[in-house]
Amino acid sequence: MDLIIPTISQGLLWSLLAIGVYITFRVLDIADLTVEGSFPLGAATVAACLTAGWSPVPAMIAAAFTGMLGGIITGILCTKLKIPALLAGILTMIALYSINLHIMGKANISLLQVDTVFSLYAISGMSQANMILIIGLISVVFTSVACYLFFGTEIGAAIRATGCNPHMIRANGVNTDITIILGLLLSNALVALSGALVAQSNGFADVGMGVGTIVIGLASVIIGEVLFGTRSFKNCLISVILGSIVYRAVIAIVLQMGMPPNDLKLFTAILVALALAMPLFQAKLNKRKAAKN
């Protein structure tokens, strides 16, 4: 029972990552591995800023900003230099590993001795766990409303059209290099922000904390889409956020049932592989049904 609130909170903090992955994977139709570097990049930036005495909000803005830079680099690699998007993301991810070490100065920074967004603005009488829930909720509501509004604008529509049909949007006068870079920038800013929030709630930033984040993001997106639908953009955003919470709940449940934590990533990978193969299974199933009739 006492696992429910932390599970929802974690789901909310990680849902910014899921929204970021949704923007690249579904809206732009790119599997962007930059995420694995920009998540710890956000954590590293916020940790470095907080230990240097910044207050949490500017530190998180800085984290989102460094995430943007990561996205821009991948964007330039895959548009201006014509490197395939998957490889461009891998290159940035690897480069960011070194950069993150530079930012932190070491592999791990503890945040237990500094004020974080969860401790500094704590309302008296409220537990840290509840504070994480409230701050998580505020960040997710703010981010998803901002995303919804942004993708309704002319620039947002151009980014959506780029992922859907680049020929069409070029024939209508939009430079797809710019829209791809913009989408990657936005996505990685959200991922870095997610990293910054998770680091503060965990009480540390670690250079290795990005491993597997793309898979976690994909799992959230796919679980959300399957369970909560994809009727409209608004519906998709809500699905992805709920998907992130459900993913955390699934993890909490399997750990409770005694699965060793070391197998967590294996479990997630299998889950995502099955979910991605779902359309194929469904088609086969339908075919068999049709054959029977």
Add this chain to the structure above:
Amino acid sequence: MLRIENIAKTFNPGTITEKIALRDVSLHLAPGDFVTVIGGNGAGKSTLMNSIAGTFPVDKGKIIIDNEDITKWPEHKRARYIGRVFQDPMMGTAANMQIEENMAIAARRGKTPTLRWSAPAAQQKFFREQLKTLNLGLEERLESKVGLLSGGQRQALTLLMATLVEPKLLLLDEHTAALDPKTAAQVLAITNEIVTKRHLTTLMITHNMKDALACGNRLIMLHDGKILIDVKGEEKKSLTIKDLLAMFEKAAGSELNSDALLLS
């Protein structure tokens, strides 16, 4: 309106798959000219179209629209002046977006997108009126996703979108070729109506000789990367398929042996 001067294009130069697609092609279109373009496979029709649209750079020559040299402009910048309909009905519209959203994008073709709301309710009336002219009932489906439409409906919508902002040049790249005969005739009729009513300067590739003769005020035939035949006005009106074949034999010194062109 359109001036093409000595453009040439070779694909994969210097390799075993080298293909000379255009050899010193020059073409002048007067404002309001509706030119049909025919030619066998590999004659250079699509290369000519894509060179004008800016899909790839040309090796030499100049492309000028309304006295502006656009030879070095990238594809998306040329969209300011050029409306396009592709052969593949899927290529001209964004399937995951609503009809309304697609039209809103087309309604600002050539303008840099801003942070204004993309599909304001104020535009709906205008979109509905425009869709009504197609006579396909699409005006009742503004919020449907384009992916739900048939190929013919999508092609008609693309045509409407390409002309929503009046283009200085309209490029139609075999835009009825992928449709069934009945739908193709319907889309062609809509094309004729839009182009002639609004006097749009138009270049239309077709591999249907009958269509090429029936539409437009001028016809050019490409062969081996060159313009072989160019007839206009009264001479074109009285032209028959037989005349065309005779002209081809005389000009090319060989018999026309493209099945696709003869059978259709």
